[in-house]
Amino acid sequence: xxxxxxxxxxxxxxxxxxxxxxxxxxxxxxxxxxxxxxxxxxxxxxxxxxxxxxxxxxxxxxxxxxxxxxxxxxxxxxxxxxxxxxxxxxxxxxxxxxxxxxxxxxxxxxxxxxxxxxxxxxxxxxxxxxxxxxxxxxxxxxxxxx
Numbered sequence: 001x002x003x004x005x006x007x008x009x010x011x012x013x014x015x016x017x018x019x020x021x022x023x024x025x026x027x028x029x030x031x032x033x034x035x036x037x038x039x040x041x042x043x044x045x046x047x048x049x050x051x052x053x054x055x056x057x058x059x060x061x062x063x064x065x066x067x068x069x070x071x072x073x074x075x076x077x078x079x080x081x082x083x084x085x086x087x088x089x090x091x092x093x094x095x096x097x098x099x100x101x102x103x104x105x106x107x108x109x110x111x112x113x114x115x116x117x118x119x120x121x122x123x124x125x126x127x128x129x130x131x132x133x134x135x136x137x138x139x140x141x142x143x144x145x146x
Contacts, residue, residue: 039064039135043074043122044102046142053113055087055106056143062126064135066098070128076107078120078143085112085120096128116145 044059056076064070071092078085089105114120119140126135 038133039070039096039126039128040100041072041124041126041135041137043076043124043137043139043141045139046144047076047107047120047122049114049116049143049145050106053085053109053115055108056114056120058089058105058107058122058141059102060091060105060124061100061102062094062135063098063100064094064096064126064128065130066096068096068128068130070094070096070126072103072105072124072126074105074107074122074124076114076120076122076141078114078118080112080115080118083112085114086110087114094126114143116143119143 040063042061044061047059048057050057058074058076060072060074062070062072071090071094073088073090075086075088087107087109089107091103091105094101094103120143121138122141123138124136127133
């Protein structure tokens with residue numbers, strides 16, 4: 001009867017464990033790619049001018065972990081002669097699929113109207129109700145007449 005030494009047995013277990021881990025690692029990576037653990041958000045350019053600048057329509061692309069629900073805030077600022085046009089929008093009950101989704105938000109101007117002449121600056125944030133993690137984006141966008 002042959003007796004196994006501790007070192008050989010440990011080596012066999014390590015190799016077998018490594019083989020099992022190597023076989024499931026691609027599956028784990030694929031699930032991770034499909035369902036992000038953190039969210040992502042982006043204000044798309046161009047936005048569309050509405051009601052002579054009283055509002056703009058902004059397409060927002062977002063992603064958050066599948067099965068969760070979230071909400072987003074976006075604020076748009078545009079430098080104008082004599083001041084700044086500013087507006088904000090909030091949208092809730094966003095369904096998270098784990099992939100990228102697009103939703104439309106209407107940003108209403110506060111004191112001055114937006115225009116299609118100068119670029120604007122969009123600052124957005126996405127949060128999920130389940131874990132409260134935030135994804136943020138800040139970027140320059142254009143505003144078109146249509």
